[in-house]
Amino acid sequence: MKNIKKAVVVGLGYVGLPTMVAIARSRVCEVVGYDLDKKKIKDIKNRIDFLNDKDISLYLRDNSLLVSSNKDIMEACDVFIICVPTPVSNDHQPDYSLVESAVLSVCPYLRKGAHVVLESTVNPGTCEERLVPIIEKNTRYKVGRDINVAHCPERINPGDKRFNVYNINRNIGSINKKSNEIIADFYRAFITGAKINEVSNLKIAEATKIVENTFRDINIAYVNELAMSFDKMGIDIKETLEAASNKPFSFLPHWPGCGVGGHCIAVDPYYLIERAALSGFDHKFLKIAREINNGMPLYTVNKLVEEMKKQKMSLAKTSVLLLGLTYKANIADTRESPSMVMWDIMKDMGMNCKVYDPFVKGDYSNLADAVNGNKAIILGVGHQEFLNGLNLILKKSKVKIIIDGKNCLDKEKIKKMGIIYRGIGR
Numbered sequence: 040m041k042n043i044k045k046a047v048v049v050g051l052g053y054v055g056l057p058t059m060v061a062i063a064r065s066r067v068c069e070v071v072g073y074d075l076d077k078k079k080i081k082d083i084k085n086r087i088d089f090l091n092d093k094d095i096s097l098y099l100r101d102n103s104l105l106v107s108s109n110k111d112i113m114e115a116c117d118v119f120i121i122c123v124p125t126p127v128s129n130d131h132q133p134d135y136s137l138v139e140s141a142v143l144s145v146c147p148y149l150r151k152g153a154h155v156v157l158e159s160t161v162n163p164g165t166c167e168e169r170l171v172p173i174i175e176k177n178t179r180y181k182v183g184r185d186i187n188v189a190h191c192p193e194r195i196n197p198g199d200k201r202f203n204v205y206n207i208n209r210n211i212g213s214i215n216k217k218s219n220e221i222i223a224d225f226y227r228a229f230i231t232g233a234k235i236n237e238v239s240n241l242k243i244a245e246a247t248k249i250v251e252n253t254f255r256d257i258n259i260a261y262v263n264e265l266a267m268s269f270d271k272m273g274i275d276i277k278e279t280l281e282a283a284s285n286k287p288f289s290f291l292p293h294w295p296g297c298g299v300g301g302h303c304i305a306v307d308p309y310y311l312i313e314r315a316a317l318s319g320f321d322h323k324f325l326k327i328a329r330e331i332n333n334g335m336p337l338y339t340v341n342k343l344v345e346e347m348k349k350q351k352m353s354l355a356k357t358s359v360l361l362l363g364l365t366y367k368a369n370i371a372d373t374r375e376s377p378s379m380v381m382w383d384i385m386k387d388m389g390m391n392c393k394v395y396d397p398f399v400k401g402d403y404s405n406l407a408d409a410v411n412g413n414k415a416i417i418l419g420v421g422h423q424e425f426l427n428g429l430n431l432i433l434k435k436s437k438v439k440i441i442i443d444g445k446n447c448l449d450k451e452k453i454k455k456m457g458i459i460y461r462g463i464g465r
């Protein structure tokens with residue numbers, strides 16, 4: 040990388056920090072990290088791996104990272120990699136503010152020939168319609184002539200033991216072909232176990248990630264709708280999907296549940312819906328998929344209410360346990376979590392609901408106390424701790440009803456204990 044001597048990663052979360060460590064490991068150039076969260080900076084300086092990422096812990100054990108919440112750390116950088124969240128507001132409107140302020144923060148440090156690379160997931164058009172104007176308005180540079188803007192969508196999958204920043208293929212697009220070749224080679228220098236694919240332009244790079252995640256959202260909506268239909272027909276959706284999965288080609292299983300959470304799948308479709316509408320296209324199908332998935336927490340709580348009414352259990356007095364608050368198993372992230380939505384719904388219904396999650400502070404410190412203190416359970420996340428230990432505790436408990444929001448428990452075993460079991464489509 041003859042003309043890339045120093046890079047900065049802006050945003051040191053579950054995307055930025057692994058990226059910074061990968062660059063540091065490769066020694067392709069000097070790398071520094073910037074984050075406005077002083078606690079994050081302090082943790083990294085104290086070599087605390089707040090992401091529970093083995094690779095980061097290993098690196099921090101023997102090395103330190105040059106990180107700061109002072110923007111001057113970006114002095115003399117040639118590459119600025121922006122890895123900040125792209126959330127949606129409560130009414131599902133895309134929120135570009137973190138990306139826009141991140142780009143603004145790098146402007147004073149840009150020099151001719153610099154590359155600004157956005158890794159955050161955005162809709163097609165964001166780089167040219169939002170980043171380029173900010174750079175050209177706040178510097179004396181022209182994007183394309185003096186500065187490159189590139190988009191290399193992140194594909195980190197939190198909690199994934201197999202795929203990581205080193206071995207996940209990446210797509211990259213830039214303001215022009217020549218700049219894209221340079222920045223793609225830079226990525227090849229630290230992502231050594233995967234393909235770096237140069238796409239023709241920024242919009243294609245932006246579109247790939249949005250397509251990947253909307254693909255997942257509509258497929259989950261499809262099986263969620265099937266589950267509701269199969270509930271009516273008394274067909275076990277889980278066994279059906281497992282059977283359909285043995286087709287050796289052109290079937291990709293997804294799994295129904297109490298809803299879709301996280302900062303990717305539950306959020307990204309709204310970015311595409313909103314931007315396409317500005318161009319006069321209405322993504323009806325994506326909207327319906329979002330509606331189906333957003334309806335699953337209420338669908339799941341209603342199953343509990345239905346069973347409690349059949350057993351003449353008082354909604355207000357019966358103690359109910361919500362098992363799991365995070366948006367997916369074995370991680371501590373509660374963003375857009377369906378379990379949090381179910382909790383709100385049960386509170387609004389005046390139910391007596393307690394919560395337990397090994398990764399999030401709740402009403403109990405262990406699974407046994409949580410189960411033994413309640414008469415009904417609604418499971419929102421399939422944490423390994425639940426799969427390992429729930430059955431044993433259930434046997435001696437007073438639990439009468441279990442709603443399995445992730446279809447992850449052993450239906451037959453639980454029914455044999457004389458407990459009413461309802462899954463989502465089973």
Ligand code: SAJ
Binds near residue numbers: 255304367
């Ligand atoms: N979910 C279902 N049914 C499924 C799969 C997921 O209900 O069949 C739910 C999960 O419970 C969770 C939500 O959807 O609440 C999202 O789950 P996820 O496994 O997609 O996890 P994420 O949000 O961490 O998605 C990440 C994404 N990675 C990136 O954006 C780089 C996504 O693109 C990946 O496809 C996904 O991981 C993955 O495949 O694991």
